[in-house]
Amino acid sequence: KGGKLLVLPGDHIGPEVVTEALKVLDIIEEYSGAKFERDFDLCGGSSLDKHKDSVTEEVLKKCENVDAVFFGSAGGPEWGTSQPNPESGLLRIRHRMQIFANMRPCNFASKSMVRRSPIKEGIIRGVDFMLIRENCGGAYYGNKIEEEDYGCDPWEYRRSEIERVVRVAGALAMQHDPPLTVWSADKANVLASSRVWRRIAHEVFDKEFPEVTLRDQLADSLAMLFITKPTAFNGVIVTDNTFGDILSDESGPPAAPGHKPTLGANSAGGVIGLYEPVHGSAPDISGKGLANPVAQVLSLAMMLRYSFNMHEEADLIEKAIANVLDSKEDGGLEVRTGDLGGKAGTREMSEAIQGEVKKL
Amino acid sequence: KGGKLLVLPGDHIGPEVVTEALKVLDIIEEYSGAKFERDFDLCGGSSLDKHKDSVTEEVLKKCENVDAVFFGSAGGPEWGTSQPNPESGLLRIRHRMQIFANMRPCNFASKSMVRRSPIKEGIIRGVDFMLIRENCGGAYYGNKIEEEDYGCDPWEYRRSEIERVVRVAGALAMQHDPPLTVWSADKANVLASSRVWRRIAHEVFDKEFPEVTLRDQLADSLAMLFITKPTAFNGVIVTDNTFGDILSDESGPPAAPGHKPTLGANSAGGVIGLYEPVHGSAPDISGKGLANPVAQVLSLAMMLRYSFNMHEEADLIEKAIANVLDSKEDGGLEVRTGDLGGKAGTREMSEAIQGEVKKL
Numbered sequence A, B: 001k002g003g004k005l006l007v008l009p010g011d012h013i014g015p016e017v018v019t020e021a022l023k024v025l026d027i028i029e030e031y032s033g034a035k036f037e038r039d040f041d042l043c044g045g046s047s048l049d050k051h052k053d054s055v056t057e058e059v060l061k062k063c064e065n066v067d068a069v070f071f072g073s074a075g076g077p078e079w080g081t082s083q084p085n086p087e088s089g090l091l092r093i094r095h096r097m098q099i100f101a102n103m104r105p106c107n108f109a110s111k112s113m114v115r116r117s118p119i120k121e122g123i124i125r126g127v128d129f130m131l132i133r134e135n136c137g138g139a140y141y142g143n144k145i146e147e148e149d150y151g152c153d154p155w156e157y158r159r160s161e162i163e164r165v166v167r168v169a170g171a172l173a174m175q176h177d178p179p180l181t182v183w184s185a186d187k188a189n190v191l192a193s194s195r196v197w198r199r200i201a202h203e204v205f206d207k208e209f210p211e212v213t214l215r216d217q218l219a220d221s222l223a224m225l226f227i228t229k230p231t232a233f234n235g236v237i238v239t240d241n242t243f244g245d246i247l248s249d250e251s252g253p254p255a256a257p258g259h260k261p262t263l264g265a266n267s268a269g270g271v272i273g274l275y276e277p278v279h280g281s282a283p284d285i286s287g288k289g290l291a292n293p294v295a296q297v298l299s300l301a302m303m304l305r306y307s308f309n310m311h312e313e314a315d316l317i318e319k320a321i322a323n324v325l326d327s328k329e330d331g332g333l334e335v336r337t338g339d340l341g342g343k344a345g346t347r348e349m350s351e352a353i354q355g356e357v358k359k360l
């Protein structure tokens, strides 16, 4: 049990929250007997400073030779105009690892988080979907043109790129009985790439997932429906890189201390994956011990679940986090970081979570 | 005073709500002495049925020769697989008229609408921004490739396309004293077209609008911030066609019975514009007299304001609508359509608005 990890803490609050998440992993190792070998390296701004590149070929090679990459966050104002930018390190890792199916769940780990949502409780309560963002194609990769007076990003999809990502959605839907509904979000009323996407998605589902209902949903109107009736999409949503980027930011953070783990689900069991929290590197609060470690710890849970098949341990971590977040509501002490309206620091919040994990 | 209108009611509820909006225009004519010559024609599914095309060359020519086009809505399931699709009529009109700056306001006309938002009142109260969507370029136009196994939409921008739309944002900001802040939303951390957009936007503002603060905002994170702190963007937002499509659907409807008027602001005063409500053609309720006419009437107000410089009349219509929507809260009768939790039909709601316009 266990495996080889590459840990890329990244910039600013990245290292702060990654350190705390790894303490939770220590406890899990003890509890489960699993062993996780950990190699640490650079990505983003810290890599730019040392190697003049957002990620080195050496690190990219390492990514290919581990069981999972555990990523913090990259970027900050000090690399504002650098070429390449820190974020490109993450993009290159995703591409090298062929992390084509980026899984971005939207659900509530805890009662108190439902109440903290900017959206009214009656509307958001019970929301539970998995948004799968295609993450190696579309407008974010390919032959870009950047000139003085002209810029172009070809927004393109090939059959194979569409097939493999919608298959992940189909397989995920089939893990439930009865199977979950799958929505494919596109702009087939305007974009050629969306029309090809829509047609091929239906071909795959008709042939390979006849029991799963596949519905088409325009991406713009989904952005509205995420606010007005998000529970209508309980199930699986699969969409292209651009729409997925925007829609997952919309559905992620307000819903919960979100996590955006990424997963190249090419085979059951031996998946190599990349796990990263939803938030950025938060340069404004870095170095002060104020960052909320929850999203990074949730990414750890997702890593255990999807890369190491450790469902019990993943459940345990998620439950521990819910207990900490709901502690005040349940008559206990409040341990919450500033973003959640509390006064706790990173370490205090992390220790509360570790304590809960040990108890469970 | 007044001018020539081309009215394109379109499909399903389009004609129902356009008819009611034009009754409000009748009252305005009487009140102001302005005369609006009205020509009616087809666009969308109704044009497909009659002419086998979503819009004819004749109608496109007419669009170029009127002072404003008043548009209802296009589309419906009966034209599901037609080539071209009904929506393409609207896209072609926008392009022919060079409606490059599509203005999509987000604000609350009325107290009761603030309370009806899915977002908590404390967060949404006071939101007031104008989102300007570039609407003739980007991934929505250009040389698309659509093959059996491959689709591509070139997401491209030229200097001239960027300059003219960000100028509209600058000019709008300058109409206020002190000038409003302008946010330019892009994905310059990933897209070449966004990097060119960002650079040229700053060039234009530095040179032509030195008094206006221009801020860059990543489009994905804006989708999140629209929910968590929308009032932080009070002012003007300018963004490309794709981001604008998604972000305006997100900010439009939940905020208010929204309107999405479009405006090619090439010169003050003599602007030729296209005005359309935010909603679609709502085939599920069409023909039943149930549609809410408010968005179409708000589009009329916007037309009077931006194409005919009739600010007083536009204010008056907006005030009348607020009065009707708030009537119950103010101790009066409730007149609201089903989408707003009431029992009124299209005509009843429209008559209430007409009555208020007459009173004011």
Ligand SMILES: CC(C)[C@H](C(=O)O)[C@@H](O)C(=O)O
Binding pocket: A087, A088, A090, A091, A245, A260, B189, B190, B220
């Ligand atoms: C940091 C950036 C390159 C990245 C993306 O655009 O994919 C981020 O926005 C995300 O959603 O993971």
Ligand SMILES: CC(C)[C@H](C(=O)O)[C@@H](O)C(=O)O
Binding pocket: A189, A190, A220, B087, B088, B090, B091, B245, B260
């Ligand atoms: C109907 C469709 C073509 C249109 C668009 O994509 O521009 C609509 O979504 C809008 O936002 O006005």
